Amino acid sequence: KTVLNHNLEVRAYPNPTKYQFTLAVVGSNYEKVEVAVYNILGVMVKHIENNDGQPIIFGEELPAGTYIAIVSQGSNQKTVRLIKQE
Numbered sequence: 001k002t003v004l005n006h007n008l009e010v011r012a013y014p015n016p017t018k019y020q021f022t023l024a025v026v027g028s029n030y031e032k033v034e035v036a037v038y039n040i041l042g043v044m045v046k047h048i049e050n051n052d053g054q055p056i057i058f059g060e061e062l063p064a065g066t067y068i069a070i071v072s073q074g075s076n077q078k079t080v081r082l083i084k085q086e
Contacts, residue, residue: 008076012069016083023056023080027073034072037082040065059084 009026025033032051037058039045045067050056059067059082067082 008071008073008078010069010071010078010080012080012082015080016085017059018085019060020057021059021069021082021084023058023069023071025050025056025071025073027076029074031074036070036072037062038068038070040067 007028011024013022013024015021023035027033030051030053032049033056035046035048035050035056035058036044037046037048045062046058048056048058062084064084064086067084069080069082071078071080
């Protein structure tokens with residue numbers, strides 16, 4: 001018996017980066033994808049909504065540092081650590 005896995009897959013590249021991040025999000029449904037990006041102090045620095053299935057490109061304006069991106073689609077959620085270099 002095959003069980004359908006409704007997981008959310010998130011690939012962040014390049015990571016670390018000097019310029020911008022690309023998040024490739026593969027979900028099991030067509031619900032919109034939300035990305036909340038937090039700095040190391042827990043302050044939200046970016047919020048992105050995407051429902052076209054395209055990779056999400058962001059981060060050019062962010063200063064160097066470590067960020068946590070929480071990617072949500074429906075009831076699925078993934079957390080990705082992002083590093084921006086000088």
